[in-house]
Amino acid sequence: MKKLLIVIGVLFGLTGLAMAKVAIVASSTDLASIAKEIGGDLAEVNSIAQGRSNLHYVEVLPSYMLKVSKADIYLKVGLGLDMWADAVIDGSRNGKLIVVDCSTGIETLERPSGRIDASMGDIHPQGNPHYWLDPANGVEIARNILTAITKADPENLTIYQVNFEAFCLKVENNLVKWRKEAESLKGLSVVSYHNTWPYLAKAFGFEVVGFIEPKPGIEPTASHTSQLIDLMKSKEVRVILREPYFSPRAPESIAKATGATVLVAPPSVGAVASATDYIALFDTLLSLLKATR
Amino acid sequence: MRTAFCLLLILSMVGAASAVTQPDISAIGDFRAFSGNYVDADGVKTARNGTLNMRFNELELAINGNLNPYTRADIFIANHGDGFEIEEAFGSILRGLPLNMQVKAGRYLVDFGKLNVSHPHAYPFVDRPLAHRIMFGFDGFIDEGVNINFLLPTGFYGKLSLNALRGKIFEADAHGHAEESAVEEDHVEGRNTEDPIFSGRLSLFVPIGEKGNLELGASGLYGLYAAAGAEGSGSDLAGFDDMSATMFGLDLKYKYRWSDYTSLTLQGELIGSRRDHFAEDTTLTLGGEFGQVNTIGGFGFVDLRFLKRYSIGLMVDYAPGIFDGGEEDYNPVEEPNNTSAAIFDDQNSSLAITLFSGFSLMEETTIFRLFGRMTTYDIKDRSQLVNTAMTSKDDEITVGLQMIWSLGPHKPHEF
Numbered sequence: 001m002k003k004l005l006i007v008i009g010v011l012f013g014l015t016g017l018a019m020a021k022v023a024i025v026a027s028s029t030d031l032a033s034i035a036k037e038i039g040g041d042l043a044e045v046n047s048i049a050q051g052r053s054n055l056h057y058v059e060v061l062p063s064y065m066l067k068v069s070k071a072d073i074y075l076k077v078g079l080g081l082d083m084w085a086d087a088v089i090d091g092s093r094n095g096k097l098i099v100v101d102c103s104t105g106i107e108t109l110e111r112p113s114g115r116i117d118a119s120m121g122d123i124h125p126q127g128n129p130h131y132w133l134d135p136a137n138g139v140e141i142a143r144n145i146l147t148a149i150t151k152a153d154p155e156n157l158t159i160y161q162v163n164f165e166a167f168c169l170k171v172e173n174n175l176v177k178w179r180k181e182a183e184s185l186k187g188l189s190v191v192s193y194h195n196t197w198p199y200l201a202k203a204f205g206f207e208v209v210g211f212i213e214p215k216p217g218i219e220p221t222a223s224h225t226s227q228l229i230d231l232m233k234s235k236e237v238r239v240i241l242r243e244p245y246f247s248p249r250a251p252e253s254i255a256k257a258t259g260a261t262v263l264v265a266p267p268s269v270g271a272v273a274s275a276t277d278y279i280a281l282f283d284t285l286l287s288l289l290k291a292t293r
Numbered sequence: 294m295r296t297a298f299c300l301l302l303i304l305s306m307v308g309a310a311s312a313v314t315q316p317d318i319s320a321i322g323d324f325r326a327f328s329g330n331y332v333d334a335d336g337v338k339t340a341r342n343g344t345l346n347m348r349f350n351e352l353e354l355a356i357n358g359n360l361n362p363y364t365r366a367d368i369f370i371a372n373h374g375d376g377f378e379i380e381e382a383f384g385s386i387l388r389g390l391p392l393n394m395q396v397k398a399g400r401y402l403v404d405f406g407k408l409n410v411s412h413p414h415a416y417p418f419v420d421r422p423l424a425h426r427i428m429f430g431f432d433g434f435i436d437e438g439v440n441i442n443f444l445l446p447t448g449f450y451g452k453l454s455l456n457a458l459r460g461k462i463f464e465a466d467a468h469g470h471a472e473e474s475a476v477e478e479d480h481v482e483g484r485n486t487e488d489p490i491f492s493g494r495l496s497l498f499v500p501i502g503e504k505g506n507l508e509l510g511a512s513g514l515y516g517l518y519a520a521a522g523a524e525g526s527g528s529d530l531a532g533f534d535d536m537s538a539t540m541f542g543l544d545l546k547y548k549y550r551w552s553d554y555t556s557l558t559l560q561g562e563l564i565g566s567r568r569d570h571f572a573e574d575t576t577l578t579l580g581g582e583f584g585q586v587n588t589i590g591g592f593g594f595v596d597l598r599f600l601k602r603y604s605i606g607l608m609v610d611y612a613p614g615i616f617d618g619g620e621e622d623y624n625p626v627e628e629p630n631n632t633s634a635a636i637f638d639d640q641n642s643s644l645a646i647t648l649f650s651g652f653s654l655m656e657e658t659t660i661f662r663l664f665g666r667m668t669t670y671d672i673k674d675r676s677q678l679v680n681t682a683m684t685s686k687d688d689e690i691t692v693g694l695q696m697i698w699s700l701g702p703h704k705p706h707e708f
Contacts, residue, residue, distance in 0.1 A: 054553045057656075059706045061506060062450040062498040069393060069444060084705035093444060095363065095389025118658065118700075217655055219602065245553050247600070 022153045024145075025068050026075035027082040028055055029269040030132045031102055031141060033278040035075060037167040038145045042156050046071075048088060051270020054245040056122065056217065058084050065091035072096070072152040075145065078103035079129035100148045102141045106131045109198045121215025130267065134199035135171050135178070135282055142167050174279055178204065181286050184293045191232060191260070192241040193251060196267050200285060209235055212242075212250050220250040232258045239292045241265040244272065263288050316358030316366075319701020321414050323351040327693025334680040349374065353412065355701070363389045369412070380412075380435065393444035403434045404442075404454050404494050405512045406562045407544040414697050415657075417558070417596040417604055418649045419664045423612035424590030427635045428540070428564050429462060436461045438489065450498040460490040463518035463538065486535075490516025494542075498708070505549045506708060512542035518568065536569035548708065554601035561593030566636055586637050588613040604651040609644075615670050615678055615686065616643040640674035656703065662695040 021044040026032040032047035039045060046067060049058050055077060068074055069092040076085045078101040089099060108127025116125050131137045146164045150157045182204035190197075193212045201208050210231050214224035231237070232254070240262045242251045251262045266272040266284055275281040326347045331339045354377075356368040369381040383399030390396065402410045409429065413421050425433050438458035445451035464484050492514040501507050519536040544562040570586045594608035614635020635641075647666040653659065670686040672678070 057553050057706070059550070059708060061500075061708050062452070062508070063500055063506070066444065066450045083703060087705040087707060090365070090387040093388050093390065093393045093395055097388070122655070122703075219655075 022073065022149055023071040024073045024075065024149070025071040027058075027077050027085050028132075029271075030278060030281070031075040031077065031145075033269045033281075034138060034142050034167070035073075035145050035149075037170075037278070038142055038160055038163050039149060040159065040163050042153065042159060043149065048085070049082075049268075051266070051268045051272075051275065052244050053268075054243070055081050055268070058082070060084050060087045060091070062091070064088045065093075068092035068097065069094050073098045073100060073145075073148045075148075076101050077129060077132075079108065079126045079131070080124045081129035098148050098152055100144050102144050103129070103131060104144050105140045106137050109202065110195075121213070122217030123215075128195060128198050130196050131199055132278075133197065133267065133285075134203040135175050136203065137199065138171055138278055139168050170279060174282065178282055178286055181290060182206075185286075185289055188239065188289065188293065189235055189237045190239040190241055190289075191228065191237055191254070192265075193243055193246045196243055197241060197265075204286065204289075206289065208241075209237060212240070212246075212254065225250065225254060229254060229257045232260060239263060239289070243267050261292060263292070316356050317702045319355045319357075319699065319704075321351075321353045321355070321412075321697065321699045321701075322349065323353075323414050324348070324696045325350050325419075325693050327691055329691035329693075330687070330689060332687070332689075334678075334683065336683065336686070350695075351414070353380070353414065360384070363387060380432065393446075395440075395442050397440040397442075398438070400435065400437045401440070403436055403456055403458065403492055404440070405429070405434050405492055405514060405540070406494070406542045406564065407496075407508065407510055407546050407560065408562060409433050414699075417598075417606055417651065418594060418608050418647055419662060419666075419693075419695055422562075422592040422608075423610045423616055423643055423645055423668075424562070424564050424592055427612040427614050427616070428566055428588070428590050434462055436490075452494075452496050452498075454494045454496075456492045457489045458492060458516075460484060460486075460488070460516055460518070462514075463490070463516065484518060486517050486520035488517050488520065490514065492540075501547075504551065505547065508544075508546045508708065510542070510544040512540075512544070514538070514540040536571070538566065538568045540567075541565045546708070554598070556598045558596040558598075559593075560596075561591065563589070563591040565589045568637065570637060586639050588636060588639050602653050604649075604653075606649050608647040608649070610647065611642065611644050613642055614638040615641050615672060615683075616645075616668060638674075638677040640677055642671045644669050644671070657697070657699045659699075660695075660697040662697070663693075664695065665692045666690070 021042055022039055024032070024035045024039060024043050024045045026035055026045065026047050028049050029047045029051045032045045035043065035045045048064050049055055065088055068088055071092070071094065074085070074089055074097055076082055076099065089097065108131060111127035112120070112123060112125060116123060132141060142164055146160055149160050185204055185206040188206040189209045190206060191210045191212065192208050195211055195216055197208050210228050212220050212225070212228065214221055237258070238260050240251045240255055240260050242248060242262055242264055244264050244266065248262070254260065255262045264272065265288060266275045266281060269275050269277055269281050272284060274284045326345060328343065328345050331342045333339050350373065352372045354370045357365065359365045364384060364386050366384045367381060368379070370377050371380040379400060381399070381401045383397050383401040385395060385397040387395050404410050408416070408422070409425060421431070421433055436458040438456055440454060440456045442452055442454035445453060492512065494510055494512040496508060496510040498506065498508045516538060517535045518538050521535050542562060542564045546558065546560040548556055548558045550556040566588045568586050570584050590612040592608060592610040594606055596604055596606035598604045612635065645666055645668040647664060649662055649664045651660055651662040668689045672683065672685055675681050675683055
């Protein structure tokens, strides 16, 4: 009887070990979505910010620290976007946590030169931080996650590598499809609320000619709005992109003055219902933009 | 405090010289323009009465940064118009310790209640609550010591925090103008013991629904504020033992967020104090009477934030003692002259109601805040006051504008 109990105990222990998943917490739903692709069934992935959250402005809750205290890996957006993540990580007390800056290896856009100060608004000295909005950068993010997850769980390295290759292939195949779909976007000029879209614009060939914010993070002013309306009229801009977390008031009043259409464009997975994962995010964005042509 | 300023300069130069060790350096200024009806302890109108007063209330310089992946250091130096002083300077081991533990050592704002650890410029209202200033000290409960805190092994966030402290809270100057108070001299002038005092806080955080969060806390403190042998406290006078103080606190914060930029906060604290007490003015042959004094204070406020940049709120604030501005006060509400011994005043009380409305140009970088405050006084026992001739005091009304500016890196928004 005693031997039987030992065998049962060992079996339960082994089962428990086999079922232990790599716990990953990401700052954003986009990083979390990519991590799910790489980790597959072997990882349990959570995101701190929700899809509709403004990543610049996330309140640090003690419950986030609790979540990270049990995690193996933390995925940061980096480039100064999720500076609040350090408070979450410190508050977690987790000394074994592998912290990954997912912007590592990314070729950033709009890296300012010369003297930088707050008179330029909420500027990011290392470049525009919305880099996940170029699908090609999704592959770099996945590579960073692969490095961390194989460090946390080296025994399943092969499975993670296979998942990584499959994700790369999925992005590559979709990229061909998306580029074809985006041919109609050539020459499209848009105005956006915040400077969120340079990577998407570069990837799919449209142009962002102005912003509703006079400077990053600065609320719209009457004089800037008036100049923007003149610019939109002169360049015949017919599309305004508004991130879901910004007030619709200024975009709608500008749209009224210019005859433009306001599109609620999701910058992250989960920001709108159709953006269910990283691939679906681009499907959603491109179908929104295509509908304006 | 020239030393503190030099320290800041040296550290900033060190930071500039090495990109690896460069800490975050920030400066925060707090300016106020205000008017109101102000009388001194003798009931005479002060120079500030009925005119537009302007004060640069505080300049705070902060240096924060990681020392290595596990440890960080935080230094806050403040000037309230009378030279620089070290408000906080502590090192913390944040990650890597067993039992989900963190350790902090140095001079710091003690986590007695939820609000005390925040610096006033981070409040949604204007000044530190009356109850804090009376029961902790005008700059809050700042002390030197060691803190250890643990995450509780529960399914929700629970934290137990324990402090062993030097006991500065019981030193006379922690409560301001002690020299002005005859009553104060009887009790705490020159704390005569180096025995540490102990405090702790248990806090629980639970999400309520998808958009609401609740934090509940309970705090306690015990220590000697005068050991046997001190004037009015020891066996040399009346045969009494060490004089001790016990404090307790209950705090609550609930926040409901409709969106990133719209939220409603309800927050409050209740603070109780029980202190051994020696009154000379008795007919006992031994020259005094030994007893205990219980006092209670607290505050509660509601703060509505909307349209990203606006806020409006109301605060109700109650404290033992009579909070009374003086002629030379730097700030109408920072340095009262009738409250030095208010912690022992279980008869009289002050009640303030404050309305505040804020506008921030861009997050915390520039904040304008309009405020109006009415303080009422309940004098039941004038023998407890500095000016024992005072039998009543008119309501004090202050209206003003506060401007806070912040230079330096963005700080995370913590619950």
